[in-house]
Amino acid sequence: MPWRRRRNRVSALEGGREEEAPPEAAAVPPALLTSPQQTEAAAERILLRGIFEIGRDSCDVVLSERALRWRPIQPERPAGDSKYDLLCKEEFIELKDIFSVKLKRRCSVKQQRSGTLLGITLFICLKKEQNKLKNSTLDLINLSEDHCDIWFRQFKKILAGFPNRPKSLKILLNPQSHKKEATQVYYEKVEPLLKLAGIKTDVTRSTNVLAHSLHGVPHVITATLHIIMGHVQLVDVCTFSTAGKLLRFGFSAMFGFGGRTLALAEKYRWMSPNQRRDFAVVKALAKLKAEDCEISFLPFNSSDDVQERRAQGSPKSDCNDQWQMIQGQFLNVSIMAIPCLCSVAPRGLAPNTRLNNGSMALIIARNTSRPEFIKHLKRYASVKNQFNFPFVETYTVEEVKVHPRNNTGGYNPEEEEDETASENCFPWNVDGDLMEVASEVHIRLHPRLISLYGGSMEEMIPK
Numbered sequence: 001m002p003w004r005r006r007r008n009r010v011s012a013l014e015g016g017r018e019e020e021a022p023p024e025a026a027a028v029p030p031a032l033l034t035s036p037q038q039t040e041a042a043a044e045r046i047l048l049r050g051i052f053e054i055g056r057d058s059c060d061v062v063l064s065e066r067a068l069r070w071r072p073i074q075p076e077r078p079a080g081d082s083k084y085d086l087l088c089k090e091e092f093i094e095l096k097d098i099f100s101v102k103l104k105r106r107c108s109v110k111q112q113r114s115g116t117l118l119g120i121t122l123f124i125c126l127k128k129e130q131n132k133l134k135n136s137t138l139d140l141i142n143l144s145e146d147h148c149d150i151w152f153r154q155f156k157k158i159l160a161g162f163p164n165r166p167k168s169l170k171i172l173l174n175p176q177s178h179k180k181e182a183t184q185v186y187y188e189k190v191e192p193l194l195k196l197a198g199i200k201t202d203v204t205r206s207t208n209v210l211a212h213s214l215h216g217v218p219h220v221i222t223a224t225l226h227i228i229m230g231h232v233q234l235v236d237v238c239t240f241s242t243a244g245k246l247l248r249f250g251f252s253a254m255f256g257f258g259g260r261t262l263a264l265a266e267k268y269r270w271m272s273p274n275q276r277r278d279f280a281v282v283k284a285l286a287k288l289k290a291e292d293c294e295i296s297f298l299p300f301n302s303s304d305d306v307q308e309r310r311a312q313g314s315p316k317s318d319c320n321d322q323w324q325m326i327q328g329q330f331l332n333v334s335i336m337a338i339p340c341l342c343s344v345a346p347r348g349l350a351p352n353t354r355l356n357n358g359s360m361a362l363i364i365a366r367n368t369s370r371p372e373f374i375k376h377l378k379r380y381a382s383v384k385n386q387f388n389f390p391f392v393e394t395y396t397v398e399e400v401k402v403h404p405r406n407n408t409g410g411y412n413p414e415e416e417e418d419e420t421a422s423e424n425c426f427p428w429n430v431d432g433d434l435m436e437v438a439s440e441v442h443i444r445l446h447p448r449l450i451s452l453y454g455g456s457m458e459e460m461i462p463k
Helices: 036-041 082-087 145-160 182-196 209-215 220-228 257-266 273-286 304-311 370-379 413-419
Strands: 018-020 046-054 057-064 067-072 091-094 098-106 116-127 133-141 168-171 200-203 232-242 245-250 252-256 291-299 324-336 360-366 392-404 426-430 433-437 441-453
Touching: 046 116, 046 145, 098 133, 098 145, 098 182, 116 145, 133 220, 168 182, 182 200, 182 220, 209 220, 209 441, 220 441, 232 252, 245 433, 252 257, 252 291, 257 273, 257 324, 257 426, 257 433, 273 370, 291 360, 324 392
Parallel strands: 168 200
Antiparallel strands: 018 046, 046 057, 046 133, 057 067, 067 091, 098 116, 116 133, 232 245, 232 441, 252 324, 252 426, 291 324, 291 392, 324 360, 360 392, 392 441, 426 433
């Protein structure tokens, strides 16, 4: 944490001075410059300077264009006193890490709207371990209304100047997720932070795999703070089409075992999500069968000029685009444009995929025995390589065409009775939604098509 925590109760600092620096001011006084960060601060224009109580110390506080810096005010000591220099070490926070500011007041029961002014509270986003973010506060104590008003208005002006931070949001919420506690989690943990940041909201529903992949961890506070702080990522998106007709957009898809499992689970919506998922997996494994398919794919070309041309939507060069084709009996086919981190695959269903590198992972499980396929599935939950099986093949691709060569949807109506998919249709699992298609499906990647709130690419590398 870049500042000292408040210890116990503090008394407010009466009065105090503030100085609005002239435009030509270009440096923090030499006494404050004791580190590379402080040396860099010398080039920043000072916006305000004043005295606040932070923790239990009266501090000289400087607000510049990029940071808030402070150091305790101490009586003069002999020069070269290293212990004194250590005690007076300057601390700072970067303004980009502040997401809200409030006037701090002490209110009695009768004073519901106003009370005794104590100072200013800054709400700050901190980085923790394992890609997590945490919200914290810093109190600047001063009883002067005029003093605090000047600083408060300057902080509000600074916060309004961050362009990527949202003013209003459409919240996608799945009430069935997290053991049906998603709604409670949202209103207890997410909504208070959004209100604190002054963001207006309108709630609906969503899925969790995309959020997990974007933020690197299934941590609701981290996801909320990425939104509040305006951390934006460009993300690759897939289109799914058949016979030239667009079916939908998406980020991941499974055909075969993955599609059939979801189709079975949809028949048991009265069960809890976890029970429904486990029941469907067991039943799909009990009736495990392969799909007779022809799969065509365009290998990923990492050439910079090709990728730049495709990112700009330029026509492809036929001579450089060599389609490949494989056919046979397949238990499962996965096409992933994102890592697809989830509870059953902490490293991701496609751990080598990134959010926006212009490629998809094509993962094929050919026909094999049930015990061997179960071993493959169990590997997703471990640190071992889930693809290290002779019947599993992986490819890095830009486009895929999956063409089933039978017309029964992989089901025997006499065995499945009411649990069959639509007649002559094959079930697909696209981002957790059931998609039923009777013929070939064409999946094409569109690099960096949309912007979503999430962490940096470095933070997304699976641990």
